[in-house]
Amino acid sequence: MSVQPLVVIVMAMEAEAAPLRAALGAAPAEPPVWASSLPARVAIADHAGVDVVLVTNGTDPRTGVDCIGSTAAALATQVALDHARSGLARQPDLVLTVGTAGGWNRAGASIGDVYLAWDRFVCHDRRIDLPGFDAFGRADLPAADLRAHAEALGCRLGIVTTGDSLDESPEDAARIVASGAEVKEMEAAAVAWIGSLHDVPVGAVKAITDLVDSPVTTAEQFSANLATAADALQRTTLALLARLGEEIGADV
Ligand code: ADE
Numbered sequence: 001m002s003v004q005p006l007v008v009i010v011m012a013m014e015a016e017a018a019p020l021r022a023a024l025g026a027a028p029a030e031p032p033v034w035a036s037s038l039p040a041r042v043a044i045a046d047h048a049g050v051d052v053v054l055v056t057n058g059t060d061p062r063t064g065v066d067c068i069g070s071t072a073a074a075l076a077t078q079v080a081l082d083h084a085r086s087g088l089a090r091q092p093d094l095v096l097t098v099g100t101a102g103g104w105n106r107a108g109a110s111i112g113d114v115y116l117a118w119d120r121f122v123c124h125d126r127r128i129d130l131p132g133f134d135a136f137g138r139a140d141l142p143a144a145d146l147r148a149h150a151e152a153l154g155c156r157l158g159i160v161t162t163g164d165s166l167d168e169s170p171e172d173a174a175r176i177v178a179s180g181a182e183v184k185e186m187e188a189a190a191v192a193w194i195g196s197l198h199d200v201p202v203g204a205v206k207a208i209t210d211l212v213d214s215p216v217t218t219a220e221q222f223s224a225n226l227a228t229a230a231d232a233l234q235r236t237t238l239a240l241l242a243r244l245g246e247e248i249g250a251d252v
Contacts, residue, residue, distance in 0.1 A: 005248035006051045006088070007241060008080045008095045008200075010191050012073060013066045015226055016099050017056045019234040026054050032082045039067050040076040042083050047238065049245035053092070055080035057187075069164045073097070073187035077194040093248050094144060094203060095195045098237055100222070100229045101185035101206035102168075105213050107158070111225050114236045115183045116150040117143035117204035118157040121192040124175040124184075125163035138179075141192040144201035149243050153236055158182030160204050162189035166219065168212055184212060205240065207232045 011017040026043035039058025046052070057072035059065065077095065084092045097117075103109030119142065126137035139162070150157050161181035163172055168184070176184065188204045195202035207229035210221035 004046070004049055004051045005093045005245060006053070006084060006090045007244060008077070008084060008092045009052060009054045009237065010073060010077050010080060010095060010097050010187070011054070012057045012068045012099050012187050014056060014059070016230050016233060017054070019230050020098070020237055021054060023234050023238055024052060024054065026052065029053075029083065029087070031079050032086055035075075035079045035082070038075055038079060039072065040079040042080060048242035049249050050241045051088070051090070052241065053080050053084050053088075055083075069186050070162060070190035074190040074194050077191045081194065081198050081200065092200050094244065095191060095200050096203050096205055096237070096240075097188045097191040098205045098233055099185060099187060100209040100226065100233070101160070101183045102210045102212045102218060103183060103208040105211050107182040109156070109182065109208050109211060111208055111211065111221070112228055112232055113208045114153075114155045114232050115158050115160070115204070115206045115208070116146045116155045117160045117183070117188065117206070118145070118147055118150070119143055120159055121189040121202070121204070122159060122161050122179045122181060123163060123189045124161045124172045124179065124181070125165060125169075127171065127175070139189040139193065141189060141196055141202070143192070144203035146203045146240070149240055152243065153239055155236060156182075160185065160188045160206060162186060166222070205233060205237050207236070
């Protein structure tokens, strides 16, 4: 009996995830018992020959907003991997961190562009000036090689840099220039860290909602472009899953 590939998708905001969840026809699934008091929401789907576990960071009960950022992303990733392993008795073939991001005019990005991560995930706001801890703070975790898919899907490639703020402080800016990153968001390096602990490759699909070096504020651009970016995320992720089904399915 052939086994379909299993891909875990981790998303932070409900507005980013809703179009993809609907297009996948994903059904809600129970989180593991140990995670029952966490906000993470799990859903499962079968799309184009790929089994999908879609986890969202969920809603913060205190403030009522989506739990964006690295802490909730790490927890959600652990919840999804545990659901795959304990609930489905499967080791995922790939984890994808899917969401919106900032880009830069200076790197040639436009609103609505979709990037796949290559070749790594870094952090720009974990500055720890102590031997050894400085490297831990930078993260520098490898991205799964999705370059052929990027070419076929018309996606750009770039290093993804993660921090827990929407704005860019001067210290963040200097670190981002030094790392060569082209995609700024708030979850990917945390997802990649959990993936690395479990030996599962991690890739990223990130749609650009705002240009960090634009005179218009990030918040204004983000609000204006969120729906367009969520639609681009949904279309690109479905197409990527279909290609992964062919690629990984052929190897299984
Ligand atoms: N998500 C969307 N745009 C972002 C930005 N500029 N920084 C961090 N996360 C983002």
